[in-house]
Amino acid sequence: MHDSLSRRKVIFEPGVPGKVGMYLCGPTVYSDAHLGHAKKEVAFDVIRRYLAHRGYAVRYVSNITDVGHLQNDSDDGEDKMLARAALERLEPIEVAEKYYWSFMDDMARLGVQRPSIQPRATGHIPEQIELIEELTRRGHAYEANGSVYFEVRSWPEYGKLSGRKLDDQEEGTREAVRGEKRDPRDFALWKRAEAGHIMRWQSPWGVGFPGWHIECSAMSLKYLGESFDIHGGGLDLEFPHHEAEIAQAEAAGHPFARYWMHNNMLTIGGEKMSKSKGNFTTLIDLFKRVDPQIVRFLLIGSHYRSITEFSEEGFVSAHSGYRRLHDALSETLRRLPGAPEKPGDPLLAQVRTHVSAFEAAMSDDFNTPRAVAALFNLTTDVNAALAGAAHQQSPGRDALEAARAAYLELGGSVLGLFAAGAGAVGAQDDTALVGTLMDVVLEARQHYRLSKQYAASDALRGKLAGVGVTVEDTRDGARWKR
RNA sequence: GGCGCUGUAGCCAAGUGGUAAGGCAGAGGUCUGCAAAACCUCCACCACCGGUUCAAAUCCGGUCAGCGCCUCCA
Numbered sequence: 001m002h003d004s005l006s007r008r009k010v011i012f013e014p015g016v017p018g019k020v021g022m023y024l025c026g027p028t029v030y031s032d033a034h035l036g037h038a039k040k041e042v043a044f045d046v047i048r049r050y051l052a053h054r055g056y057a058v059r060y061v062s063n064i065t066d067v068g069h070l071q072n073d074s075d076d077g078e079d080k081m082l083a084r085a086a087l088e089r090l091e092p093i094e095v096a097e098k099y100y101w102s103f104m105d106d107m108a109r110l111g112v113q114r115p116s117i118q119p120r121a122t123g124h125i126p127e128q129i130e131l132i133e134e135l136t137r138r139g140h141a142y143e144a145n146g147s148v149y150f151e152v153r154s155w156p157e158y159g160k161l162s163g164r165k166l167d168d169q170e171e172g173t174r175e176a177v178r179g180e181k182r183d184p185r186d187f188a189l190w191k192r193a194e195a196g197h198i199m200r201w202q203s204p205w206g207v208g209f210p211g212w213h214i215e216c217s218a219m220s221l222k223y224l225g226e227s228f229d230i231h232g233g234g235l236d237l238e239f240p241h242h243e244a245e246i247a248q249a250e251a252a253g254h255p256f257a258r259y260w261m262h263n264n265m266l267t268i269g270g271e272k273m274s275k276s277k278g279n280f281t282t283l284i285d286l287f288k289r290v291d292p293q294i295v296r297f298l299l300i301g302s303h304y305r306s307i308t309e310f311s312e313e314g315f316v317s318a319h320s321g322y323r324r325l326h327d328a329l330s331e332t333l334r335r336l337p338g339a340p341e342k343p344g345d346p347l348l349a350q351v352r353t354h355v356s357a358f359e360a361a362m363s364d365d366f367n368t369p370r371a372v373a374a375l376f377n378l379t380t381d382v383n384a385a386l387a388g389a390a391h392q393q394s395p396g397r398d399a400l401e402a403a404r405a406a407y408l409e410l411g412g413s414v415l416g417l418f419a420a421g422a423g424a425v426g427a428q429d430d431t432a433l434v435g436t437l438m439d440v441v442l443e444a445r446q447h448y449r450l451s452k453q454y455a456a457s458d459a460l461r462g463k464l465a466g467v468g469v470t471v472e473d474t475r476d477g478a479r480w481k482r
Numbered sequence: 483g484g485c486g487c488u489g490u491a492g493c494c495a496a497g498u499g500g501u502a503a504g505g506c507a508g509a510g511g512u513c514u515g516c517a518a519a520a521c522c523u524c525c526a527c528c529a530c531c532g533g534u535u536c537a538a539a540u541c542c543g544g545u546c547a548g549c550g551c552c553u554c555c556a
Contacts, residue, residue: 024556025556026556027556028554028555033556034556037556038556039556041556043556080554162485162551162552163486164484164551164552165484165485233556234555234556235486235550235551235556236550236556237555237556238486239551240552241555264487264550265549265556266556267549267550270548271549272549272550274556275554275555276555277555298494301504302494302495302496303495303496306488306495307487307549308494308495309493309494311494313493313494313506313507314493316506317505317506318494318505319506320505320507321505322505324505324519327519327520328520331519331520357503361503364498369495369503369504369505370497370504372495372504373496373503373505374504376504377503377504380521383520384521384522386521387513387520388521449515452515454515454516457516458515458516461518470518470519471517472518472519473515473516473517473518474514474519474520475514479519481519
């Protein structure tokens with residue numbers, strides 16, 4: 001895997017054999033999630049799934065930021081959770097609840113597994129205060145007018161993650177420097193609440209609210225321990241957020257995360273998709289016209305550390321490719337029951353080759369594009385064997401069974417594909433009824449075809465196509481799919 | 483200005499010094515009542531200029547273009 005801290009690929013070795021503790025910076029729930037969030041969530045979901053596939057017991061912790069931090073400057077300005085609340089005439093906590101559930105729904109549809117623990121910032125104020133007190137005791141933080149700041153100068157390692165040296169950074173390039181900080185680069189751990197601030201808690205320094213970075217340090221340490229394996233997040237959080245997390249934890253005496261992983265950004269028209277730029281597509285809107293499974297497939301089609309360029313035609317391409325894999329799986333399942341015993345079927349060796357290629361790709365820094373390519377190569381061989389079977393005889397049971405296992409375990413469990421129903425949360429499951437109805441329709445159409453009334457049979461096929469159902473005639477009779 | 487990243491076929495996208503995975507689109511063929519699917523075949527002067535090397539998309543230097551972070555951001 002690639003480690004952001006050492007800036008190279010390293011062999012992953014968990015701190016405790018057989019177990020992996022992972023922490024992922026989650027969303028601030030003040031608006032709907034967009035495709036960029038999906039890239040991050042899916043990327044780390046696949047990493048988690050692969051580690052589980054390799055036999056690790058994974059504890060996956062991902063937070064929910066429901067405090068709402070500052071909108072403009074890091075020292076003053078309006079809390080964005082409060083801003084949203086005012087806009088929607090809701091209590092801040094209602095805003096958080098609303099977008100929390102919206103986020104959870106989006107993730108469920110994308111097939112993202114739920115975290116083992118999903119702590120909320122507002123539920124861990126005491127832990128955050130405790131960590132701040134420890135930093136103060138150790139001389140790495142100081143109080144000023146009811147706010148507490150981390151003193152960057154007191155921690156020489158500050159900057160080791162992002163490769164920034166303190167002296168390189170320009171001072172005062174942004175906004176006016178607030179007088180109460182000893183150094184403009186010091187960041188807030190606790191902020192004094194002004195009169196109008198709704199979200200506020202009692203602390204040793206008076207009434208206030210936590211700074212942006214402290215929650216992740218406090219919650220990851222609480223649920224994963226002094227030192228845990230992997231800390232993940234978006235590349236845009238590397239600095240200052242993760243840099244601050246490390247400083248906070250280590251300066252307080254905790255070894256903290258052993259490996260750091262960052263996913264790259266998703267771009268549209270060559271520019272980063274982000275809330276502030278306004279060039280985003282929310283998942284809720286997207287799912288109205290694109291199957292979430294297709295979105296997921298598109299996202300794993302590029303490596304997590306690469307930039308993913310988003311475009312509408314990408315969905316068309318992803319849809320076609322996904323269908324090719326999906327159809328091959330369906331056909332494999334359909335043919336399996338009647339497959340003969342066939343020792344030495346060359347397909348079996350081919351399947352094993354592709355499974356190995358998949359594992360090799362995923363073991364090399366979770367290379368999902370190469371892993372997907374292995375599935376496509378598998379599909380070419382499976383389809384060729386099945387097509388040849390029309391003339392000769394079916395592929396052997398062992399080979400088809402191995403292919404089935406490859407699709408379901410690698411494509412399904414690891415990559416999170418082929419999850420029937422995952423994209424249709426809340427939809428009625430009338431699969432059986434539809435299947436029966438389609439049997440009736442196809443039987444009628446077959447009647448026309450046998451009596452060479454092709455106009456009538458084509459009319460039926462045309463009407464079905466009109467509602468998104470494709471009919472295919474094969475040697476074994478007609479099939480349909482949508 | 484500082485730190486960092488990217489430039490591979492019409493589009494998307496891998497690539498660990500030994501002459502380019504994969505997908506979509508496209509072309510031809512097989513099969514088929516016609517389609518569709520499937521199968522077979524075809525489809526890349528790796529941004530540019532130098533250098534190192536027996537050998538470079540891969541390493542080094544430079545040029546051009548673009549992007550990210552340094553302010554909330556996944």
